[in-house]
Amino acid sequence: MADILISGGSVAGPALAFWLRKYGFNPTVVERAPALRDGGYKIDIRGAALEVVERMGLRDEVERCGTDMRIARFVDVNGKQVGTMSAQLFGGREGDDVEIMRGDLARILYDATKNDVEYVFDDSITALEETADGVRVTFENSPPRMFDLVVGADGLHSNVRALAFGEESPFIHDLGHYISIFTVPNHLGLDRTEMMHPAPGKSMGMYSTRQSADAKAMFLFSSAPLAYDRRDVAQQKKLLAEVFAGQGWEVPRLLDAMADAPDFYLDSISQVRMDGWSSGRVVLVGDAAYGPSPASGQGTSLALVGAYVLAGSLAAAGGDHRAGFAAYESDLRHFVEENQKLAANNLKGMVLKTAGQIRFQMFMLRLMPHLPGKNRMIKQITEPIRKAATAITLKDY
Ligand SMILES: Cc1cc2nc3c(=O)[nH]c(=O)nc-3n(C[C@H](O)[C@H](O)[C@H](O)COP(=O)(O)OP(=O)(O)OC[C@H]3O[C@@H](n4cnc5c(N)ncnc54)[C@H](O)[C@@H]3O)c2cc1C
Structure with a gap:
């Protein structure tokens, strides 16, 4: 063969x-x-991909390694909680969908x-x-x-x-944003928790999963294409530090920890x-x-x-x-x-343009659990993802 x-x-x-x-x-x-x-x-595995994992005979193992995230907490510049969301909804997951490192x-x-x-x-x-x-x-x-x-x-x-x-x-095709992720010490003692701090044009986060003693720092920002050398990590770290200089919450500490990160990643969202x-x-x-x-x-x-x-x-x-x-x-x-x-649609909710939009998003998060139509609103978030993830019928070869 x-x-x-x-x-x-x-x-x-x-x-x-x-x-x-x-x-x-x-x-x-x-x-x-x-x-x-x-x-x-x-990363998430959902829809037809779960079926592939099942056909490989690996589904149990994949599920065993799931991150088991519990909650996403949104905080302001001082670390004060301004909204929460279930980890499932935050990741756009439903039913059997699995999140795994x-x-x-x-x-x-x-x-x-x-x-x-x-x-x-x-x-x-x-x-x-x-x-x-x-x-x-x-x-x-x-x-x-x-x-x-x-x-x-x-x-x-x-x-x-x-x-x-x-x-x-x-x-x-550049979607007008950059993402950076790297490992940091879990100085907040997070347990299967996602912390997010939104700012205009930027979003900063930190999370720790079930398996990990460390945490990950995550930085998202909207930007026109940036010129940098993809192999020059020191240059990329400098760039990230400049973009996020002056931000509140835990950002200065996370940027300090970036110097020792063994797995620094920065790329355009393309x-x-x-x-x-x-x-x-x-x-x-x-x-x-x-x-x-x-x-x-x-x-x-x-x-x-x-x-x-x-x-x-x-x-x-x-x-x-x-x-x-x-x-x-x-x-x-x-x-x-x-x-x-x-x-494109997901990005709109991930990085908001103005302080007013952020305030409104946080207000809606606090209000949602009390709204009679909350299940319909949740469906509006998860349904397009579910539809796309199942938009193929797998053949038997
Ligand atoms: C920060 C971030 C967050 C993400 N979140 C999600 C998510 O929530 N859900 C989701 O489904 N996906 C997510 N993804 C995307 C997901 O990781 C990729 O789509 C997925 O890993 C695709 O796998 P791949 O094997 O095609 O490519 P990659 O995982 O990129 O693997 C490419 C491999 O090729 C190797 N390689 C590169 N160059 C060469 C070379 N010259 N010779 C030999 N080997 C080479 C690399 O070392 C690497 O091992 C995310 C990606 C990033 C960067």
Whole structure:
């Protein structure tokens, strides 16, 4: 069966490897990080993606690792509580939806595949050359190898996409905001609690999940595109400190803790939009192809469902990659578009423009539990997410 190289060992890559192996293909995963990247932020798995996890036989384990968050508390500059929300509603979850740390999910997927999939860590593809019978791949560290197909599961700034489709700017759509997340000491002693401090054009937060002794700090802000070096973490930390200078609540303390953060992350909130996800023998999956942005809350679910559909389509096409890639695109595109649409609306509630809007949002939060129509209002928040998350009927391949 075909040898398939997958670039990226986070969510989409190992999930794809799982299904390819099940259908008798021979996948290899190359991951740039020196070892499995655990850590990260909370992510949601809902709708069709939960069904994929169930079909993988991993649902119990995923649920066991759930964050078990309890409440979101909104505070003013002095830390005084001005509103609360259930953690479920804050995350737009309902019913069986699961929230899990990205690193825990990556570990579960890796453990489910490591015994029969080859993982090559600390390496990256440098060139792809299509020949009559495959793709000749060269690597930074390993010797060149031939593969039948190559898959880019290497995230928003995909290396495979750059090599096969060219530079990223035509595909990346900036939604006008930035997000930063990093680990900090849990100096507030938070227990499965989310703290949020909204300010005009900015939102600052801190949370701690069931499994973690530490906490995560989260910073969101609206901004025109910023020029910075994506590999220069010191420069990015300086940028964040400048944007949030003078803010109240715990912000000065969180920014102080940023200096020691082992996992600092900053990026624009952007979507990947492409007319086609394959080129010859190269195809993209997950954020690399259709990243919906963290604001959609559906990136992981798209990656899991995309991996399932891609592997199944290749298997159903009997290894004819052209037919497999075409089926993958036609079966998945509507689902992708529905989930990408969530981001813009979610962002409006995540970062408010004026102090008046914030006061009104907090007033509504305090009022909501006492309103007769509160269930209808809650449905208005969760229904579009549920609809998008279930906007595909999974085939049996
Ligand atoms: C702050 C934040 C919050 C988020 N919140 C949510 C949420 O609430 N819900 C949700 O569903 N999603 C959320 N997401 C999005 C979610 O994490 C992604 O959509 C999801 O992880 C997609 O998985 P992926 O495997 O496609 O890409 P990634 O998880 O980005 O993985 C890409 C992998 O490729 C590797 N890689 C990169 N370059 C190379 C290279 N040159 N060679 C080899 N390997 C390489 C990387 O090291 C990484 O392991 C959030 C994302 C962020 C950043």
